[in-house]
Amino acid sequence: MPSDLIHLYMRIDHLPHIWCPGCGNGVIMRDVAVALDEIINDTDNDIDRDDIVIVSGIGCSSRAAGYLDFNSIHTTHGRAIAFATGIKMANPKLHVIVLTGDGDCSAIGGNHLIHAARRNLGLTVICFNNDIYGMTGGQYSPTTPTGDKATTAPYGNLDRPFDIALLAAGAGASFAARGDVFHARETTEIIKKAILHKGFSLVDVYSVCPTYYGRKNKKGDAVEMLKWQRDNLIPMSRFNVMTPEDMAGKKPIGILAENDFPEYTEEYAKLIERCRNKNRK
Amino acid sequence: MSKAVLMQGNEAAVEGAIAAGMRIFAGYPITPSTEIAEQSALRLPQVGGRFIQMEDEISSIAAVLGASVAGVKAMTATSGPGFSLMQENLGYGAMAEIPCVIVDVQRAGPSTGLPTSPAQGDYMQARWGTHGDHPVIALSPSSVLETFYLMVRAFNLSEKYRTPVIFLMDEIVGHMREGVELPNPSSLIINHRRPSFHDGANKQCYYVPEGQLVPAMKPFGRGERYNITGLAHDESGFPTNNTQVAGKLVSRLLAKVEEHTDDIVRVEEYAMDDAETAVVCFGGTTRAVMSAILEARAAGKKVGMFRPITVWPFPEQQLKARLPQLKNILMVEHNHGQMLLEVQRVTGGATPVSFLGKVDGTVITPAEILAKLQEMEV
Amino acid sequence: MSNRYEMRFAGSGGQGVILASVIMAEAAVIAGLNTVQSQAYGPEARGGVSKAETVVSREKIWYSKVTLPNFLLALTQASLNTYTKTLAEGAVVMMDDSLDCPDYLDKSRVIAIPILRTAKEKVGKAFTANIVAVGAINAALQLFTDEELMEAVKRHIPAGTEEINKTALAAGKELIDPAAAAAFVHRLG
Numbered sequence: 001m002p003s004d005l006i007h008l009y010m011r012i013d014h015l016p017h018i019w020c021p022g023c024g025n026g027v028i029m030r031d032v033a034v035a036l037d038e039i040i041n042d043t044d045n046d047i048d049r050d051d052i053v054i055v056s057g058i059g060c061s062s063r064a065a066g067y068l069d070f071n072s073i074h075t076t077h078g079r080a081i082a083f084a085t086g087i088k089m090a091n092p093k094l095h096v097i098v099l100t101g102d103g104d105c106s107a108i109g110g111n112h113l114i115h116a117a118r119r120n121l122g123l124t125v126i127c128f129n130n131d132i133y134g135m136t137g138g139q140y141s142p143t144t145p146t147g148d149k150a151t152t153a154p155y156g157n158l159d160r161p162f163d164i165a166l167l168a169a170g171a172g173a174s175f176a177a178r179g180d181v182f183h184a185r186e187t188t189e190i191i192k193k194a195i196l197h198k199g200f201s202l203v204d205v206y207s208v209c210p211t212y213y214g215r216k217n218k219k220g221d222a223v224e225m226l227k228w229q230r231d232n233l234i235p236m237s238r239f240n241v242m243t244p245e246d247m248a249g250k251k252p253i254g255i256l257a258e259n260d261f262p263e264y265t266e267e268y269a270k271l272i273e274r275c276r277n278k279n280r281k
Numbered sequence: 282m283s284k285a286v287l288m289q290g291n292e293a294a295v296e297g298a299i300a301a302g303m304r305i306f307a308g309y310p311i312t313p314s315t316e317i318a319e320q321s322a323l324r325l326p327q328v329g330g331r332f333i334q335m336e337d338e339i340s341s342i343a344a345v346l347g348a349s350v351a352g353v354k355a356m357t358a359t360s361g362p363g364f365s366l367m368q369e370n371l372g373y374g375a376m377a378e379i380p381c382v383i384v385d386v387q388r389a390g391p392s393t394g395l396p397t398s399p400a401q402g403d404y405m406q407a408r409w410g411t412h413g414d415h416p417v418i419a420l421s422p423s424s425v426l427e428t429f430y431l432m433v434r435a436f437n438l439s440e441k442y443r444t445p446v447i448f449l450m451d452e453i454v455g456h457m458r459e460g461v462e463l464p465n466p467s468s469l470i471i472n473h474r475r476p477s478f479h480d481g482a483n484k485q486c487y488y489v490p491e492g493q494l495v496p497a498m499k500p501f502g503r504g505e506r507y508n509i510t511g512l513a514h515d516e517s518g519f520p521t522n523n524t525q526v527a528g529k530l531v532s533r534l535l536a537k538v539e540e541h542t543d544d545i546v547r548v549e550e551y552a553m554d555d556a557e558t559a560v561v562c563f564g565g566t567t568r569a570v571m572s573a574i575l576e577a578r579a580a581g582k583k584v585g586m587f588r589p590i591t592v593w594p595f596p597e598q599q600l601k602a603r604l605p606q607l608k609n610i611l612m613v614e615h616n617h618g619q620m621l622l623e624v625q626r627v628t629g630g631a632t633p634v635s636f637l638g639k640v641d642g643t644v645i646t647p648a649e650i651l652a653k654l655q656e657m658e659v
Numbered sequence: 660m661s662n663r664y665e666m667r668f669a670g671s672g673g674q675g676v677i678l679a680s681v682i683m684a685e686a687a688v689i690a691g692l693n694t695v696q697s698q699a700y701g702p703e704a705r706g707g708v709s710k711a712e713t714v715v716s717r718e719k720i721w722y723s724k725v726t727l728p729n730f731l732l733a734l735t736q737a738s739l740n741t742y743t744k745t746l747a748e749g750a751v752v753m754m755d756d757s758l759d760c761p762d763y764l765d766k767s768r769v770i771a772i773p774i775l776r777t778a779k780e781k782v783g784k785a786f787t788a789n790i791v792a793v794g795a796i797n798a799a800l801q802l803f804t805d806e807e808l809m810e811a812v813k814r815h816i817p818a819g820t821e822e823i824n825k826t827a828l829a830a831g832k833e834l835i836d837p838a839a840a841a842a843f844v845h846r847l848g
Contacts, residue, residue, distance in 0.1 A: 011508075014519060053501050055347070066508055066519060071501040073350060074510040074520075075343065076373050082340035086347025086355065087501065089331050090305050094351065094502050112343075115336040268331050275326040286814070287685040287696065397699065457723050458681060458696035460688030565723075572722035647722050 009033040011069045018063055022214075022222030024181035024207035025128050029064045031184055031205070032099070032126060035192040036070075045196065052095045055084040057109060059135050061101035061128030061207075078108030081116045084123050092122070092265035095195060102129040102143040106162050110142070113164075114171035117200050121264040124195045125202040127164055130209035138212030149216045165204040169257035175201035176257040181208055182229035183253055190255060199263045206233060206253075285460040290450065291316035291358075293425045293461065294384055295324055297432025298356050300466045302473070303382070304330035305355040307344035309337055309363060312396045313452040314386035317358035338363035342370040342383065349381045350509060352474065352500025354436055358384035361403050362393060365410070371445055372411030373511040375534060378443035378487070378496065380474075382435045385447060386455040387564075387615075389642040398642030399452035401564055404619040407447045408593050414531055416538035418545055419447040419593035423567035425459040431590065437472040438545060442537050443495050449592055451615065453565025453644065474498060485516040494537045538594060547590040548599045552578060556585030557608045558659045561600075561624055563589050566645060570613055573650035582659055595623040609633045609657060613650060616640060662718050662848040664802075665747065667728040668711045668792075669738030675789030676734060678815060680711030682793050686803040686811035687715045692847070695723040708738060715802065717847055729845070730800065732792055733758065734774065751843050753796060770799055770843065772834040778827065787827035790816075794831020799843040805832075 006012065010033065019025045040049050052070045056062035058077035065072040075083040084096045098105075105113050105127050116123060132150060133139040140150035142162045149156055169176035175197040179187030187205055194201035208214065208225040219225050236254030239247065288296070294317055298306075306321035308314075322332040330353075335341040341357045348355035359367065364385045374381060387403045389395035403410075407419045420435050422428040432448060439446040486507035487496045496516075499505055512520035513527035521527060538545060552574060553559065562570040567588050577584040587603065589596045610632055612621045621636050628634055637653045639645050666683060668676040677698045684696035698711040712725040727747040733739035733754045743752060743761055752764060756771040772795055778788035790812060797808050809828065816824050 011519075050502050050506065053351075066510070069506060071506050072508045073347075073501075074508065074512070075346075076370055076511060079339060079343040079370065082335065082343030083347035083350075085333065085335070085340065086305065086307060086344030086349075087351040088347075089307070089333055089344065090348035090351035090353035090355070091500075091502060111336050112340050115340075265331075268326075272326045272329055272331075276329075279327060283689055283691040285688050285691075287681065287688045287694070453697075453723065456697060458684055458694075460684075460692075460694055568721050568723050575721065644724050646724070646726060648726070 005030070005033055005037060009037060009069055010067050014066055017067055019060060020211040022208070022210040023060070024130065024209070025060055025064065027181045027184055028126065028128050028187075028205050028207060029067060031179075031188040031191055032064070032097070033068065034188045035195060038192060039195055047095060051093060052097065053087055054097050054099060055080045055087065056099045057101070057104040059101040059104045059133070060130070061099055062104060064099045064128070078104055079112065080104065081109060081112040081123065081125060085112075085116060085121055088121055088123055088265060089268075092269070096123050097195065098123055098125045100125060100127050102127060102131065102164065103133050103141040106142045106164050106167065113168065117168045117171035117173035117202065119264045120172065120174050120199045120261045122199055123201070124197070125168075126191060126194070127202065127204045128207045129164060129204050130207040130213060132209050132213040134209050134212055138216060144213075148213075150213075151216075165202065165256050168202040168204075172261075173202050173257060174199035174259045174261040175255070177201075177203045177255045178206070178251065178253045179203050180206040180229045180233045180253055182226045183233065183235060186235050186253060193255065197258070199261055283460070285462040287458050288425055288461045289316060289456065289458045290422070290425045290428045290454040291386065291456065292320050293428040294358070294432050294448065294450065295320040296463060297429040298382065298436065299324060299328055299330070300429070300469055301433040301436035302354045302471055303356045303436065304328070305345065305348035305353045306330070306332045306357065307335050307341045307348065307355065308357045308359065309335055309341050311338075311360045311363045313388055313455050314358045314360045314384060316455070317384055317386070338366040339370065342367040342374075345381045345383075346370060346374050346379045349379045350501055352503070354380070354440075354474075356382040356384065358386065360386050360388045361390045361406070364403055364406060368410040372413060372415055374445040375411070375415040376511050377509050378498070378534070379445070380439040380443055380498070381445050382432070382439055383445055383447050385449055387449065387451040389640065395642035397452070399565060399615055399644055400640065400642065401451050401566065401615040402619070402640070403449065404592065404614070404616060407449055414535060416442075416444055416534050417447065417593045418442065418444060418538060418591070419449045420590060421449040421564040421592045422454055422590075423564055423588065424454065425457060426461045428454060429461065429463060433469055433471070437470070440472040440474060441495070442541065442545075443498055444537065447593070449564065451565045453568065457565070474500070486518045487514065487516045489516070489533065494533055494540065542594055542598070545591055546594060546596045546599065548596045549586075549588040549590055551586040553585035553587060553603060555583055557583040557606065558611065558654070558657070559585055559587045559603060559607050560611045560613055560650070561587045561620065562613045563592050563620065566613055566615055569645050569647050569650060572647035573654070576647065576651060577654060577659070582654070584654065584659060589620070592620070595620070595627070597627050600624065600627050604628060604632055607632050609635065609659070611635045611637060611650075611653060611657060613637045613645060615645065662716050663720065664715045664730070664845060664847055665725040665728045666713045666715070666730040667725050667742055668713070668732045669742050670709055670734035671738070672707045672709045674709065674734050675786065676709050676732065677711040679732065679789040679793050680713045682808075682811045682815055683796065683802075684713045684715075685814055686797075686807050687713070689807045689810050690803050692717060693720050695720045697723050710738070710742070715847065730796070732796060734788065734792070751799065753792070753799065767842070770795070770835070774831070774834070777830050777834060781830050782823065782827045784823060787823060790824050790827035791831040791834070794828040795834045798832040798835035799840050801840070801844045802847070
């Protein structure tokens, strides 16, 4: 029941949120809340609510940290993963979840993203990917498709876009996945798996921004944009059995990379043990 | 056989930090501060702490702030170019009131400059590097042993006032080795993190009781959920656009330091009782100044030394107290006149202030200081 | 500054002159003396000119740098040429004997010995040249006891290399004729 979820996991005093009508970010925030609810209530996980820390940067996505009733820190633009790195290093017991956006984590924060992935530090990064800088009014981001328009690309975008999930996988992330707003249930499951994954995990969740990206590019209203997601973002199980002709122009959602690499803070704990044993000798 | 060991200034910074309880170091190598990262990587796992080499200086200070929020004392170390990169998050630390220590082992600039040469050109950057009005505490050691003790003090002040403390070293002290006998850690006074929110009904994370200026700090993950932001925020820790609340917050942040200068500011004076000329200096420059003053005194000249150990806030009252007896002041620093501006501000034109500085990467010598004093007809 | 004894160690990066300077300073600490050690080098860890300085005194040392060295060790021609231009009166210059001694130096204050060759051929490892030098320096100046020097060396070498460094130290000492050393011995003021 959504209302229970809101009362349990959101800071009612700070709602309604600032997001525009039709924005996909609220759906992603709800996915995160549902995933956390299920994780906390499953005693097998032995995860306390106070062991969860939400870290965000700057941008539309990053306001989610203030709405979710957990330990939360809203940091500087692009640096959420770096703050999260310090939090995890200081207290590896904590489950550190970074809520970020396409600009926050792959433009100004791109360096931190690839290095956190490379280290395999046990963070979970949820990217609210709306293909645009929404907070500042519609400038192109590293995920804006080539040719699309933005206030800083009035003649169409010349840049080639990042695929953030594949970027993370390429940088060595032990868990990289793609989700979207339309497939909320599937995406919630993916987020759950990402949070429970030992090691660095990233879920690139395709949001919709009808206000800036949609309007600039004549994509229709929020419903139209969600229909596009329905028709073009295909859950992995279905995607894998599609014919090459049907696959054209479509992208799978689901887990793209999943590996059991050594987790950084666990390796560091072993290092501390080695140093102490040496000292004892 | 003496119990002392030969130790480098940069190593003493790490030993002092560990004695003060530093258990996380996040940094990025840069000459002449690199030994601090190296020594932290070696020493921290031995005491149950953790070292991480970040991808740049921006992430280094971000990780330090994150670690501090999670309840562990943390430090980073850099030099001028990296210190410039840290400025935005330094302001975040001031605004969100997150204790930590940032070491800047100054080298000759601007830009990449002379990477292995001494300078003190970051004095003003330490004060005004980040944007907006913000409190700053900066300390500057002049010997290896002082580096150890002053680092303990840096962490203590940082915890007490909930603000980043800048540890402003220079290449002279950072790369200098001296014999030191470190104290038993149990003999040191350490400010530990306050364990909980202020007593009473008000549980807001930035709640400041009447008559106080510093909110208590509770680490994440210990029972009470709260929010931290670099936006202007109210006592609950949430963003606000209320201009009165925002104004009050910035005023309180500044007052935390301004109203506690008696506690924060330390100076060292030498032969100042009957001095008619004061040589003002800080950090590694002190070494040449002291040699020169000893020679000048041997020649019967009434010269003394005035050294801010706390370089920010500038020891205004302490210098003012000396002005009536002084005929003139000589400011000696390895830059083009930065602390000079503070000295001139404090003297207000009433006492003549001469200046000796260097920006070519070489060290100011006692002979140059003596020549300058001669020129001033001291 | 008359009670200061200023030593300068010069060579090319990688020859270990900084470590030689550090070991002399560590020996001073062990002997209960005051010392300040510092160095100047290029931004890179290898190659280029390397210069290190150790100041020793019974009194508090303020100014940390060498102005007029009482002793110079030079392991390359460039460093020998450069740093023999500013020396204290009566300064002792120790140089590798493969180098050309500048004419203007007082030969009675120059110790030209095969430091590099001894390290390579007698000790068997070229990288021990700095330890050979340290052994020779102390045999000439006699600032510290052999025990103090060995302890200083031990504090700065990797575990497991004690034997080769002991050999290097002894080989350095043998390069100095005890009778001739009397002229170089320094007693701190």
